[in-house]
Amino acid sequence: MNVLEIQHLVKEYTDADTPVRAIDGISLTVAAGEFTAIVGPSGSGKTSLLNMIGGLDTPTSGTIHVQQQNITQLTAAQRIDFRRNHIGFVFQSYNLIPVLTAIENVALILQLQGVSKKERQQRAVELLTAVGLQDRIHSRPANLSGGQQQRVAVARALASRPTFVLADEPTANLDSKATENLLQIMQQLNKEEGTTFIFSTHDQRVINKARRIITVEDGKIHTDEQVVPDSATTLAPMV
Amino acid sequence: MNILRMAWKNLWRTKRRTLITVASICFGVVLATLMRSLQDGTYSNMIKMSVQLASGYIQLQHPLYQQQKSINHSIAPTASELSRIAAINGVQTVSKRLSSFALFSSGSTTKGGSVIGIEPDKDAETSNIQHWVAEGRFLNKGDRSVLLTQHTAQNLHLGVHDTLVLISQGYHGVSAAAAYPIKGIVQFATPKLNHLGVFMDLGLAQEFFDTGEQVSAVMITVDDYNTVPNTVAAITAATDGAYNVLDWKTINPDIVQFIESDQSGGMVMIAVLYIVIGFGIFGTIIMMVAERKRELGVLIAIGMQKVRLYVLLFCETILIGVIGVIAGFSISVPIVVFLKKNPVQLPPELATTYAKYGFEPYFFFGTTPTVFLYQVLVVFGMTALIAIYPLWKVKTLEVTTALRS
Numbered sequence: 347m348n349v350l351e352i353q354h355l356v357k358e359y360t361d362a363d364t365p366v367r368a369i370d371g372i373s374l375t376v377a378a379g380e381f382t383a384i385v386g387p388s389g390s391g392k393t394s395l396l397n398m399i400g401g402l403d404t405p406t407s408g409t410i411h412v413q414q415q416n417i418t419q420l421t422a423a424q425r426i427d428f429r430r431n432h433i434g435f436v437f438q439s440y441n442l443i444p445v446l447t448a449i450e451n452v453a454l455i456l457q458l459q460g461v462s463k464k465e466r467q468q469r470a471v472e473l474l475t476a477v478g479l480q481d482r483i484h485s486r487p488a489n490l491s492g493g494q495q496q497r498v499a500v501a502r503a504l505a506s507r508p509t510f511v512l513a514d515e516p517t518a519n520l521d522s523k524a525t526e527n528l529l530q531i532m533q534q535l536n537k538e539e540g541t542t543f544i545f546s547t548h549d550q551r552v553i554n555k556a557r558r559i560i561t562v563e564d565g566k567i568h569t570d571e572q573v574v575p576d577s578a579t580t581l582a583p584m585v
Numbered sequence: 586m587n588i589l590r591m592a593w594k595n596l597w598r599t600k601r602r603t604l605i606t607v608a609s610i611c612f613g614v615v616l617a618t619l620m621r622s623l624q625d626g627t628y629s630n631m632i633k634m635s636v637q638l639a640s641g642y643i644q645l646q647h648p649l650y651q652q653q654k655s656i657n658h659s660i661a662p663t664a665s666e667l668s669r670i671a672a673i674n675g676v677q678t679v680s681k682r683l684s685s686f687a688l689f690s691s692g693s694t695t696k697g698g699s700v701i702g703i704e705p706d707k708d709a710e711t712s713n714i715q716h717w718v719a720e721g722r723f724l725n726k727g728d729r730s731v732l733l734t735q736h737t738a739q740n741l742h743l744g745v746h747d748t749l750v751l752i753s754q755g756y757h758g759v760s761a762a763a764a765y766p767i768k769g770i771v772q773f774a775t776p777k778l779n780h781l782g783v784f785m786d787l788g789l790a791q792e793f794f795d796t797g798e799q800v801s802a803v804m805i806t807v808d809d810y811n812t813v814p815n816t817v818a819a820i821t822a823a824t825d826g827a828y829n830v831l832d833w834k835t836i837n838p839d840i841v842q843f844i845e846s847d848q849s850g851g852m853v854m855i856a857v858l859y860i861v862i863g864f865g866i867f868g869t870i871i872m873m874v875a876e877r878k879r880e881l882g883v884l885i886a887i888g889m890q891k892v893r894l895y896v897l898l899f900c901e902t903i904l905i906g907v908i909g910v911i912a913g914f915s916i917s918v919p920i921v922v923f924l925k926k927n928p929v930q931l932p933p934e935l936a937t938t939y940a941k942y943g944f945e946p947y948f949f950f951g952t953t954p955t956v957f958l959y960q961v962l963v964v965f966g967m968t969a970l971i972a973i974y975p976l977w978k979v980k981t982l983e984v985t986t987a988l989r990s
């Protein structure tokens with residue numbers, strides 16, 4: 347089943363001196379359960395593409411269907427509701443809410459969805475345990491390492507049981523050990539919870555973990571191939 | 586995680602800045618409360634003194650008396666009229682007065698002043714002049730001796746048991762002259778009143794001025810100062826409009842005018858103070874929104890509706906004001922309450938100046954609820970106005986731009 351269908355997507359930025367065509371006619375489908383990397387050099391259009399898929403930005407033309415719903419026709423307020431219910435975001439620079447503890451950061455989105463307190467506590471603890479942070483649930487972001495913060499961000503992205511998780515260069519600020527660790531967790535959640543991940547990267551170690559690699563250049567899809575990832579079969583036990 | 590708790594936590598992220606902002610509001614509230622309380626105390630003391638001693642809250646007069654305070658513009662209210670007035674709900678006391686001017690002399694010294702005929706038995710409840718008798722004793726009904734105010738006595742070199750000579754014009758030009766023994770000296774707290782002149786029994790005054798049963802005014806006091814307008818209307822009705830019924834504001838236009846001009850001067854100062862503080866708060870809010878732009882973007886990105894975000898920022902802005910007001914009141918309320926009970930005596934140099942203008946040499950403080958309510962309203966109004974800024978910022982926030990910032 348396809349969770350995402352993109353047709354003839356174009357994004358032009360006209361606010362600059364010379365208009366930039368960041369996405370130049372991309373068509374693409376993503377099925378449930380995929381673990382897909384969008385790969386390309388800086389400026390190739392990865393962020394623009396993910397922003398539109400996540401309903402953060404609107405395309406110049408083309409359509410995006412998420413679970414059969416055309417999100418390009420939504421109003422700004424409707425897009426906020428859409429994001430809350432369908433998309434899990436992991437940002438490059440963690441972007442946790444500094445005044446909230448790890449568990450509060452994860453539970454926040456559930457609270458916005460109107461989930462009962464007991465249920466959201468339970469879900470948040472479950473997810474923080476899954477990302478290996480069961481001992482740090484009451485820590486504030488400032489007291490966590492970058493890798494730990496990004497794991498909280500992954501837990502937050504999964505809290506609302508989104509249709510898919512979008513991660514824009516999630517490991518760009520992490521060292522290789524934390525990168526390895528985060529990727530393992532994402533793979534495991536993909537396997538065990540069946541969560542669909544779409545992430546952008548230009549880090550070869552991350553690319554090696556993907557099961558599908560879509561390369562983009564100048565806003566166009568260059569290659570799109572299914573691969574056997576590095577350690578898909580030899581996943582290390584989680585710490 | 587409710588919004589108020591989150592707002593509270595956000596405020597203390599920049600502890601020092603929030604504390605400085607709160608301190609500035611606190612400072613403003615303390616200063617404004619003290620100023621307003623001083624005004625309130627001064628005014629109510631002025632009103633109380635002049636109303637009690639001189640005018641009563643309401644007066645019944647001859648229609649021409651207010652324009653020309655002549656002995657000829659007298660009235661002779663009947664006993665039944667007076668009892669009808671006394672029966673009106675809220676009326677506390679009803680007493681008659683006859684006042685005019687006279688020359689006082691003793692030896693070679695002559696001074697001008699007022700002659701005020703009072704009903705000594707009723708006066709205890711109204712003007713309470715007996716409270717201010719410094720030497721000798723207060724009057725009794727039917728007395729043929731008089732009370733002299735302190736400065737008048739001093740100027741005439743007279744004391745208790747001496748004799749005072751009065752010369753004046755009586756009713757319709759009759760000449761009036763008499764000599765009366767002095768029963769007591771009155772010394773008021775308000776220095777100006779000590780130049781007033783002579784108090785005597787109403788009967789004696791009527792005899793001196795030859796007015797028969799006529800009086801200059803009927804003074805009426807009420808239980809509650811706020812009922813004055815209603816009582817004025819009731820009295821007018823009870824006396825079929827035969828007299829001019831005036832409230833203390835009309836009788837003392839100078840006091841009202843002084844209060845109004847003094848008050849507006851004070852208001853301007855307080856307004857300037859709050860405007861300066863308002864800009865301080867505004868600066869804090871601008872910084873707060875600017876440095877959290879990305880965070881606001883994240884919250885909208887993950888699905889928080891802008892309204893909710895706005896409520897959060899509104900709470901943060903208002904909270905600064907609330908904390909400031911609470912801090913301010915926790916300092917100013919005890920001070921004001923203490924000062925109300927213990928008026929501050931002025932230093933001697935200031936006291937002389939005050940005395941010259943006829944004020945008591947004290948700083949009086951008041952605790953009328955509006956003294957405090959006003960600060961609450963101003964700070965709330967100000968912060969609510971400032972909170973428009975985050976509203977506008979959130980409304981125009983572009984998620985993708987905010988995330989890139």
Ligand SMILES: Nc1ncnc2c1ncn2[C@@H]1O[C@H](COP(=O)(O)OP(=O)(O)O)[C@@H](O)[C@H]1O
Pocket residue numbers: 359360361362366367368386387388389390391392393394395
């Ligand atoms: N808001 C914007 N306004 C103008 N140009 C933009 C904007 N965002 C991205 N671009 C341009 O679009 C192109 C693609 O950028 P982006 O999607 O950020 O690529 P990537 O994430 O792969 O680095 C770049 O040339 C970039 O300069």
Ligand SMILES: [Mg+2]
Pocket residue numbers: 392393394514
């Ligand atoms: Mg990018």
